[in-house]
Amino acid sequence: xxxxxxxxxxxxxxxxxxxxxxxxxxxxxxxxxxxxxxxxxxxxxxxxxxxxxxxxxxxxxxxxxxxxxxxxxxxxxxxxxxxxxxxxxxxxxxxxxxxxxxxxxxxxxxxxxxxxxxxxxxxxxxxxxxxxxxxxxxxxxxxxxxxxxxxxxxxxxxxxxxxxxxxxxxxxxxxxxxxxxxxxxxxxxxxxxxxxxxxxxxxxx
Numbered sequence: 001x002x003x004x005x006x007x008x009x010x011x012x013x014x015x016x017x018x019x020x021x022x023x024x025x026x027x028x029x030x031x032x033x034x035x036x037x038x039x040x041x042x043x044x045x046x047x048x049x050x051x052x053x054x055x056x057x058x059x060x061x062x063x064x065x066x067x068x069x070x071x072x073x074x075x076x077x078x079x080x081x082x083x084x085x086x087x088x089x090x091x092x093x094x095x096x097x098x099x100x101x102x103x104x105x106x107x108x109x110x111x112x113x114x115x116x117x118x119x120x121x122x123x124x125x126x127x128x129x130x131x132x133x134x135x136x137x138x139x140x141x142x143x144x145x146x147x148x149x150x151x152x153x154x155x156x157x158x159x160x161x162x163x164x165x166x167x168x169x170x171x172x173x174x175x176x177x178x179x180x181x182x183x184x185x186x187x188x189x190x191x192x193x194x195x196x197x198x199x200x201x202x203x204x205x
Contacts, residue, residue, distance in 0.1 A: 056071055056166065
């Protein structure tokens with residue numbers, strides 16, 4: 001029994017010796033090579049990668065179009081400015097119309113003197129129109145004013161979302177190994193009618 005135990009111990013030592021021999025600590029090899037300084041293109045790409053989506057969104061929230069400029073999508077900033085400018089102007093214009101039509105309608109309903117009102121206010125004579133007509137004009141102005149307020153808010157929100165998403169997309173590496181295609185699709189239905197559609201395909205080479 002002792003002999004078997006000794007042989008087993010000897011076998012374990014023999015099998016463990018190669019493993020112990022392989023665990024020799026390796027000394028670090030000194031390198032004589034020095035990495036070259038980054039090129040201008042690499043620095044530019046690094047700046048793009050470091051763009052922060054939250055920062056871009058905050059910039060567009062404070063000043064619409066600033067996030068697009070930060071993302072280097074310069075052509076998008078004027079679109080936001082024009083959209084916000086037009087809707088703000090129209091919203092304010094319809095607010096002024098609503099105020100004038102409401103005052104004229106109130107005077108007309110009370111049969112009060114209206115000679116001091118404008119007789120050519122956006123091609124309408126506020127001195128001669130009936131209270132019903134003036135109320136209709138007031139309702140139309142109110143609806144258009146709210147519509148422009150909604151459009152202004154939508155453009156403002158899209159301006160922030162676009163800046164945030166654009167900054168995220170900067171992190172994607174789009175090269176020749178990836179392709180995205182949109183093609184028209186023609187097919188027949190169960191009743192032999194020709195139908196059309198679109199196909200989206202993403203290929204990896």
